[in-house]
Amino acid sequence: MKAIARDAYGPADLLELRDLDTPPIGDDEVLVEVRAAGVDPGVWILMTGRPMAVRLAVGLRRPRVAALGRAVAGVVAAVGAGVTRLRPGDEVYGTCESGSFAEYATARQHRLTSKPANLTFEQAAATPISAVTALQSVRDAGVQPGQRVLITGAAGGVGSFAVQLVKAYGASVTGVCSTAKVELVRALGAEDVIDYTRHEIDHGGTRYDIVIDTAGSRPMSLLRRAVTPHGTIALVGGGHARGRLLGGFQRQMAAPLVSLFGSQRVCGVTGRERYEDLDELTPLIESGTVTPVLDRVYALADAPEAIRYLAQGHPAGKVVVTVQGAATAPAE
Ligand SMILES: NC(=O)c1ccc[n+]([C@@H]2O[C@H](COP(=O)([O-])OP(=O)(O)OC[C@H]3O[C@@H](n4cnc5c(N)ncnc54)[C@H](OP(=O)(O)O)[C@@H]3O)[C@@H](O)[C@H]2O)c1
Incomplete structure (x- = not known):
């Protein structure tokens, strides 16, 4: 072959x-x-x-x-x-x-x-990998109807599914992306979009119930500022700093420890490859809710x-x- x-x-x-x-x-x-x-x-x-x-x-x-x-x-x-x-x-x-x-x-x-x-x-x-990771992020973060969720990397592989899934869970989405992707992220269902080439993620002063960080490019201090005092930060992306040993994934690994300090919850999302999650996605895909x-x-x-x-x-x-x-x- x-x-x-x-x-x-x-x-x-x-x-x-x-x-x-x-x-x-x-x-x-x-x-x-x-x-x-x-x-x-x-x-x-x-x-x-x-x-x-x-x-x-x-x-x-x-x-x-x-x-x-x-x-x-x-x-x-x-x-x-x-x-x-x-x-x-x-x-x-x-x-x-x-x-x-x-x-x-x-x-x-x-x-x-x-x-x-x-x-x-x-x-x-x-x-399989991107949508399942997005689903697990939404679940691990505990997204509930009516919440406000910020998604970084909203136009990327994981982010484009995460935007649609958070909407399917009944929450509202602010997507973060570069200028060329703003219309795409809106079309995926985001109510608001922050163009990261013009504004930081805490632009406007809104505090979100949940941040799903797929881009992995912003410091924890900034993610914490964007989340409500009892909100959740779900760390998905290792970012683009290609660390030799852990490649940026140390943030996910340290999440349980970081969560011990302060009232905000920090969870590291590690994609688990299981058919049950794909089966959970299938009705959402077949109904056109997620594409x-x-x-x-x-x-x-x-x-x-x-x-x-x-x-x-x-x-x-x-x-x-x-x-x-x-x-x-x-x-x-
Ligand atoms: N934890 C897990 O199990 C798991 C599973 C899958 C993926 N991941 C990780 O999750 C991350 C995202 O995966 P992916 O498949 O979505 O990647 P991707 O398709 O390459 O998307 C990357 C996204 O990052 C954004 N981005 C790039 N540079 C940026 C910057 N300087 N500031 C802000 N945003 C920036 C891009 O937005 P623009 O195009 O708008 O610039 C793009 O939407 C990767 O680090 C990947 O390794 C983790």
Whole structure:
């Protein structure tokens, strides 16, 4: 099968389109014929091996899995003996173990579920990591109807879903983004938008019940000033300071400790990949309450370009790689 692969951690220049063996499936795994794959900052982390802490999970000296990519949408080609929820021919989406920038990918069954009927494969591939992280942020923050919620990075992968989900929970949204994205964030449902190139997030003096910080670019002192005395700060993004060891994720890790000081709650959101969360999103997607926003769609061979674009940090919604129709039958 064709796949975007590499032998070492490093820049996108190390990626190449190669012929790899179709990955074998274990008892609890599903082989997916990939139609589209999502690109998110986690792909950059897996590609570069930065922050270094991630190498503990994916290979200390070099990546254990050659193919790259996590979020996937496609059609089930085969299932392991212990798979009960899915069968060949099902259209699915979720996250995979073996690299989704490939014609075939394997995933544990609990990381896949049926694709929402109204989504294209590209839209579906845009959803698993970003929308699930957004859902978990909204839930972890405890968003309630009538609350005022500020979302930084409101036009990005996680933020564009978070705006729609907070609205679906009955709260009002102020989105923070750059000038070119103001109309997009309004169209997603935000009542107010702060253009961060012109104003700080505490502009106007409003204090929010909740701040969902996906951009990760503002200091904690400023986030605290933007939240009510008993409000909540949900930290999602590690920001763009690429710290060598933890890459900015130390803020999430320190959140429980920080919460001990002062009356505001600070929670670090760590995305958990579970089909139950995708199933919770499905009715919202099928009713049109939540719609993935696609910025750019790249061909499989152009996946390195897709990653370079995302790494600039300013997508309008999601970036996706399409793999559809290219697959040859997997070896028996
Ligand atoms: N905790 C978890 O489990 C988890 C899961 C997924 C993602 N994440 C993290 O969450 C963060 C966001 O992910 P994503 O997929 O939404 O990324 P993304 O699609 O690249 O979006 C990044 C957003 O950050 C904004 N931004 C960039 N530079 C900025 C600046 N200087 N000031 C303010 N905003 C700025 C951009 O807004 P403009 O385009 O308007 O500039 C853009 O909307 C990343 O750090 C990612 O690693 C964490």
